[in-house]
Amino acid sequence: MTPTTNNNYQQQQHQHPELPKSKSGSSNVNFNPFEITLNSSSRRSSMSIHESSGSRSNNSVHEVSLSRSGSKAVPVRYGSKGADSEGLSTSQRELRDEDARLVYINDPEKTNEKFEFAGNSVRTSKYSLLTFIPRNLFEQFHRVAYVYFLIIAILNQLPQLAVFGRGVSILPLAFVLFVTAVKDAYEDWRRHKSDRVENNRLASVMVDGKFEEKKWRDVRVGEVIRIKANEPIPCDIVLLSTSDPTGVAYVQTINLDGESNLKTRYAKQETHGKEGFGGVIKCEKPNRNIYGFLANMEVDGKKLSLGSSNIVLRGCELKNTSWAIGVAVYCGRETKAMLNSSGAPSKRSRLETRMNFEIIWLSFFLVALCTVTSVCAAVWLKRHKDELNLLPYYRKLDFSEEGEVENYEYYGWGLEIFFTFLMSVIVFQVMIPISLYISMELVRVGQAYFMIRDNRMYDEETKSRFQCRALNINEDLGQIKYVFSDKTGTLTQNKMEFQCASIWGVDYSYTKDSMEGEQFEHSVAVDGKVLRPKMKVKVNPELLQITRSGLQNMEGKRIHDFFLALATCNTIVPLLVDTPDPNVKLIDYQGESPDEQALTYAAAAYGFMLIERTSGHIIIDIHGETQNGYYPFLNEPSRYDHYRFNVLGLHEFDSDRKRMSVILGYPDNSVKVFVKGADTSMLNVIDKSFNMDLVRATEAHLHSYSSMGLRTLVIGMRDLNASEFEKWHSAFEAASTAVLGRAAMLRRVSSIVENSLSILGASAIEDKLQQGVPESIESLRIAGIKVWVLTGDKQETAISIGYSSKLLTSKMTQIIINSKTRESCRKSLEDALIMSKKLLSSSGVANDAGGSSEATPLALIIDGTSLVHILDSELEEQLFQLASTCSVVLCCRVAPLQKAGIVALVKNRTSDMTLAIGDGANDVSMIQMADVGVGISGQEGRQAVMASDFAMGQFGFLVPLLLIHGHWNYQRLGYMILYNFYRNAVLVLVLFWYVLFTAFTLTTAINEWSTTLYSIIYSSLPTIIVGILDKDLGKRTLLKYPQLYGAGQRHEAYNKKLFVLTMLDTLWQSLVIFWAPLFAYWSSTVDVASIGDLWTFGVVVLVNLHLAMDVIRWYWVTHVVIWGSIVATFISVMIIDAIPNLPGYWAFFHAAGTGLFWLLLLGIVIAALLPRLVVKFVYQYYFPNDIQICREAEKIGYERVVESGQIEMLPISDNPPR
């Protein structure tokens, strides 16, 4: 192998940087065009993605910047594997000078002479000692609620408007601000600490030709840095040289994107291995795209292009490479990692949006109250105009100044009215339940606590708990109508298991009768150490026997080649892992695709063990000792049985070809090409003269595999003769050094070798369904949730998974739309619509009432190609109509952006809530598009989780999440909002009625302290506790009757009707509270403070009893807070009334000594609650809803049946005993 070849290979590799996502689809194994993330810049001619990339989300081509409310969200790029196509686009897109930064390698002085680049010290902390108070206040006042508080408090400070004492009015705001500030300060202090640790780490930096230790914070752009194995990278560096002779460095990016596998990065040949470094790098301005890097480098007069495979980002760790040298290009806050550090996405819940509407109504009402007050005041002032001067209780004139008479605090009629208006705003401010926002946050935290702690949603496998990443949409979980699910890794485990092989037309299935068959473990000895693959694979004993028998016959040769292809034709990197036994090491196959891992483990189990892979060669152990010296190409004195193959070239997978190939130089200098790929793409490039029987046999096997739900691949190979090799080699070299259009050229070059293949066979990998998926889907369906599966898989696979997951049943009528053109799409859509209508009408009465689709359910199966034509065109509407009549929709071979497009299709046309669940980077777009995004923290990277609102371990957890927690959250919060509206309005109305008897001057009979404490002590805690703890129904009932979930979908806990009813009730209650004492005390000696205390108690006892009446489950906590609040109110009032300096001194003790006081209190409470009780009872008893009936059933003993007998018909949450 010549160095040139080596270089070429490497160059070619440059264009295949590691991929962000390891979705199996993006691997070389699953050759689906759409499951691969599309890098849309590639101009594909055939049904290319960029046609769809402009889908509804208006996403940009390179990044899906979350168009939805995503100011905070991280733009996620879907381009991944497509780095080659990016290579194309980047080379076409010249870096313009004004967009670039110039980095002079090893010349930090010159690089930084303009001081425009950030240093490497990072600050994640927000505040310093000096800036804390102003900045923290500034940030806190970003909340509208606080601004409202502040404005009210400021108004109250004006002497003309001072309704409350100054201290009293500031108190609530000050309290909230202080608590938040303390919390922020503590968090920031911790960030300061971690910043200090981070900034004081040591890096080895080249100074005057020698490497010296330097603190991280002193590293500058342009400096050359050396990193040793297992060291973290201090800043974003462009690799210049590594310990590997070919310039490879492996990095782990777990801190960056959570993926634990190793990524390869390359140093440019031109700089690799050199002693001194010089040159200029021109690179793009810092940006947050961690998967892209656009730069070029000038070294020794040569201009080289750099891509994302040449840059190592801060936060990564160097692995498996003893050292690497690179030049810092982005430092500190300009590193991509820092630019990407942003919080969870922020969404606003549907309930809150609806609530804001009612808040507007309340504000109108507030304005109306204030207007009434000021108009009345205006009339009163007008009528008493002449008396005001000396009116004993007004006394406009002030004689205290010697000799002159002036008006005392009177600013003219107009202004007085205006001030009255402002004062009434201050007095009636609680009408807008600002404290509700804070209570809601607390309640959501409490709900999140319970969701996180729920044992049902703990995944034993990955040891992961449920995660609540977005705290403000808990209640949306109770209203979901559509679930969009990814398939691989979401419905399935994404743990690939090698199941079947068809080799040379013979099916070696893993048959049932060998079920107990051994999990064969192959091991080899190297240097006295035993190497063993980390994972065991079930093998077919017959096939194993044949592989052991070696190359005696044609069949053996084919099998040999087949497994050799599995072991070599991939991008797996074997890692040696220590075991407790020093003589045994495990081989861990690191790769981006679980499919490839499964294939490599399978090959190892059959004796073809991949031991080492570098960029230039592969070492494979074939059958250990058993076959020593048997192979024809064994002329190299290899130790033991290791065979070294030179990797002459590798054409990575791309979504057009849907295959990958590797060109291997055998030890005997023969050259062979191994190709593996999707069946459709492979069958096009087989040798025409090939044995057609064999092809047919293989095809038949493929068909049967995929109908079993297996993922299939076809393996092929061919020998290259010298002239073919030369032809390919020169073309390959030319293509890999090309500056423009490299990817396209490489693709063309690949066609030189990827043709006239002979088929070796096919492999089938099982992607097992996750536990409880069929039951979960059944539950969701009964709950009235439509489950749509969007997958990148083939139609057959998708349908078979559909059947095995009970999504599709044999009763369903399938409508399949596969169209290549827009016209045929239109036609098939129209036909399908007509057919669906016919089916629905023939099935008899449309069951609108029941809401369920009992009769002849329809299933729509549509593929990505058709969607390309449908999405973003006038056909969308038809698709939506069709889809909404179907109970199941299955979209196969869809691209990530199409997934988002489908979600948007539904979201924009209905007001129903959508939920998207997925696990891979290709699901990010739909997760962010949907109202609620759920990430599965499974095998693949953490991108889906990072983009999600909730994350959990298994698809099955969706059932407890939605049916139990979602239901509860929604019911609790819906009630809480209504209650808080009521609670504040009733106080305001009582205040308002009194104002009518004070000459409209906004005196409050209720003590100002009590008014303030009302929403802090008197009535706040019960609603929060009830909002966190109350349950309308038990878990078992909710799981037993998923239909109960419909309450949330139908907005039953919070809607306009309930709002109006609540407000009418509020009005009645306030009338009773106010007027009963008024009539009872009319023309008596009662003083302001005494009657004020009565009103205070009236309101407080009433609102707490009102809550008590609505509590469904009484825990001891509930008792404590409700009765405790009433007691606390009594105590507070006693304390307030024991202060001699307040005018109301001792009023309570006086009033409480009279029977009238207590009789009034009792009368108020009973009379006020009477209508509510009647209405509630009539509704619950004569017009019961489902929840009510189930509550009764729970109470009256059906629960016992449920508990003993068929509890949990849907065994979802349980982990098998292990």
Place this chain on the structure above:
Amino acid sequence: MATSNAGSNDPSTTRRQSKRPKYSKFTQQELPACKPILTPRAVISAFLIVTVVFIPIGVASLLASHDVVEIIDRYDAQCIPTNVTDKVAYIQTPGEKPCTRELHVEKRMKSPIYVYYQLDNFYQNHRRYVKSRNDEQLRDSGKANSVSGCEPEDDANGMPIVPCGLIAWSLFNDTYVFSRNSDNLTVNKKGISWKSDREHKFGSDVFPKNFQNGSIIGGGRLDANLSLSEQEDLIVWMRTAALPTFRKLYGKIEVDLEKGDVIKVNLQNNYNTYSFSGKKKLVLSTTSWLGGKNDFLGIGYLTVGGLSIFLAMVFTIIYLIKPRQLGDPSYLSWNRNPGGH
């Protein structure tokens, strides 16, 4: 499946140091709870209880209210001499303004008989008014100078006023002297104010200073030799009334009045309510355990009680005619789909 929860209870689970949330009834939201529901029986009995409690109370309140004997005499108009046309000018001129009224006792009144004055249309709860006082000054002899909040009656002639503020300034100053058959009826004016006010709110060492010395006189004057805690009329007046129609205690007559008695009242009509057409009334009233004469509470209780028994009956009838079995799953919406298919 039932083993799942049990399994998590298993100590070995926790020993494995997994991140599995610790099982507790609290975190799993399975705390024992009482879950009351509104059964017809519960609701009907609740209504019956309300009835049983409310109707007797209502009857008792009404009886109490009827036992109270009240004599109300409005005198603001009658106590102006007939030849006076400008009432305001009349009342503002200094000097005695005597007036005699006769009250007829229609029903025997047992002592103590409370003497009140009642003002109508006087907004003692006006915001300007209620704030126009300084409680520190009233309590503490050292704080005579703290007159904040008292404007425009904070100081006069450059000296602070004690007690300052509009409330004290507008002190009611009509006086009543009662006689029956030319025998004087003593009015006890001790103990008409709250004990708590006398002892803690109005200082026994605080004496009126510079009071009613300003350019205009608002009402009564105070004896500068009596401490504020002894000025009970002031203390009563400064407990501002809640409503624009209010009574204040003037004193107590501690002898019984017989039916047919004629009480002669010699009053000094000093207080100016004429400028804002407020009414002045003199009230003699006995008292019951409920306070004064007011039928509202009794009527209210009877109404609620009556309503309850009515509702209880209605619900009982409906319940008997059309009962519903509680918790019957066949009522669930998905179990009563229309149609037979």
